[in-house]
Amino acid sequence: MATPSQDCDGQIFRDILQDIHLGIVIIDIKKKIITYCNQQAAEIFNLIKLSPDFDSLFPIIDSSVSELLDSETSQKVKTVKKHGERFIGYTFGSPDKSRRFISILLQDITDQKRMDSIAEAVVTMNNVGYIFSGIRHEIGNPLNSIKMAITVLQKNIDRYSPDEIEVYFVRVFEEIARIEQLLKSFKNFNMYEKPQTAVMDLSDFIMHNTQLITAYSSVKDTLIAISVDIEPGSEMVKVDRRALQQVTMNILANAMDAMHDNKEARLAISARSHGPSTLLEIKDTGCGIAAASLHDVFKPFYTTKEKGTGLGLALSKKMLAQMSCSIDIASIEGQGTTVTITIPKARSYETASYKQSL
Ligand SMILES: Nc1ncnc2c1ncn2[C@@H]1O[C@H](COP(=O)(O)OP(=O)(O)OP(=O)(O)O)[C@@H](O)[C@H]1O
Numbered sequence: 022m023a024t025p026s027q028d029c030d031g032q033i034f035r036d037i038l039q040d041i042h043l044g045i046v047i048i049d050i051k052k053k054i055i056t057y058c059n060q061q062a063a064e065i066f067n068l069i070k071l072s073p074d075f076d077s078l079f080p081i082i083d084s085s086v087s088e089l090l091d092s093e094t095s096q097k098v099k100t101v102k103k104h105g106e107r108f109i110g111y112t113f114g115s116p117d118k119s120r121r122f123i124s125i126l127l128q129d130i131t132d133q134k135r136m137d138s139i140a141e142a143v144v145t146m147n148n149v150g151y152i153f154s155g156i157r158h159e160i161g162n163p164l165n166s167i168k169m170a171i172t173v174l175q176k177n178i179d180r181y182s183p184d185e186i187e188v189y190f191v192r193v194f195e196e197i198a199r200i201e202q203l204l205k206s207f208k209n210f211n212m213y214e215k216p217q218t219a220v221m222d223l224s225d226f227i228m229h230n231t232q233l234i235t236a237y238s239s240v241k242d243t244l245i246a247i248s249v250d251i252e253p254g255s256e257m258v259k260v261d262r263r264a265l266q267q268v269t270m271n272i273l274a275n276a277m278d279a280m281h282d283n284k285e286a287r288l289a290i291s292a293r294s295h296g297p298s299t300l301l302e303i304k305d306t307g308c309g310i311a312a313a314s315l316h317d318v319f320k321p322f323y324t325t326k327e328k329g330t331g332l333g334l335a336l337s338k339k340m341l342a343q344m345s346c347s348i349d350i351a352s353i354e355g356q357g358t359t360v361t362i363t364i365p366k367a368r369s370y371e372t373a374s375y376k377q378s379l
């Protein structure tokens with residue numbers, strides 16, 4: 022097959038690059054000058070009122086240049102908000118092995134961002150109705166119970182013995198505790214608005230959690246056989262440890278609930294590489310989820326448990342999304358459930374400096 026360079030002369034490529042609907046800028050970082058800037062890039066600079074010279078561009082590219090120079094990375098994607106309403110998407114790359122030149126691909130992504138936020142708002146509005154009906158239900162039920170208990174007490178206070186009265190008090194406190202628990206969950210919803218991601222060794226993390234489950238399952242009298250399988254090379258990830266801890270605790274609690282009357286309860290925790298990500302899988306042999314309910318499990322307040330808030334998975338999904346992670350659930354009713362969390366792997370230079378710091 023003929024390569025393009027055999028059929029075209031350089032002028033054709035120059036013309037294409039000049040007219041392409043993508044801003045292209047090439048910088049000589051040693052001489053600190055812009056060596057190439059195509060038409061689209063010039064238009065974007067004009068739009069955001071940035072003069073197309075090295076000194077104006079450098080504050081934007083500063084950290085990316087040092088990352089490119091210090092590491093094996095040859096490309097970096099960044100989105101930077103610029104000047105009021107406009108969003109400019111940037112990709113930095115180093116086309117030259119000696120790393121003298123940095124290329125920047127620029128796109129005005131304002132419209133794309135706007136469309137994304139409209140789509141997000143629609144989803145949010147749909148969820149808000151669901152959330153309000155959930156709150157009405159979750160707070161309404163204990164309030165009704167409290168009202169009933171107090172009414173009965175009021176009518177019978179002169180006839181009831183202290184022991185009988187105590188029963189009603191206990192009931193009222195239990196219901197108040199339910200409301201308090203719900204309010205605590207709301208607090209968690211905002212707890213990790215800005216998760217701090219850092220390099221972490223997943224095998225340490227899994228071992229720690231496995232010990233916790235073993236201890237907990239013996240307290241709860243449910244014997245669970247736990248297996249752990251971590252593929253070498255998949256363990257160094259970039260994540261907020263505390264947020265991931267909260268997510269895995271939610272998932273493990275769900276697995277334990279699903280297996281509570283299971284004679285052969287088994288939990289398989291594994292980690293394996295998948296391109297630039299690590300897949301953390303938690304598989305249980307619990308009651309499973311009916312196919313028709315599978316798409317409801319991430320909705321706030323969806324629960325099949327008498328004392329559940331139905332916020333565990335909704336919260337987990339939100340926290341994970343904020344750390345560039347995702348979560349998927351596959352399940353077969355009566356057989357078990359597999360939860361898969363996709364976590365970005367740490368880059369090799371980040372892993373190296375993490376290991377040095379130990
Ligand atoms: N591993 C699992 N096996 C079977 N069903 C599950 C599993 N994980 C989640 N589910 C189903 O999804 C529902 C929602 O889970 P989620 O963690 O959001 O809330 P919850 O566990 O009901 O309440 P909370 O997390 O507040 O205790 C559960 O009620 C259950 O029906």
Ligand SMILES: [Mg+2]
Pocket residue numbers: 271274275329333334
């Ligand atoms: Mg739960």
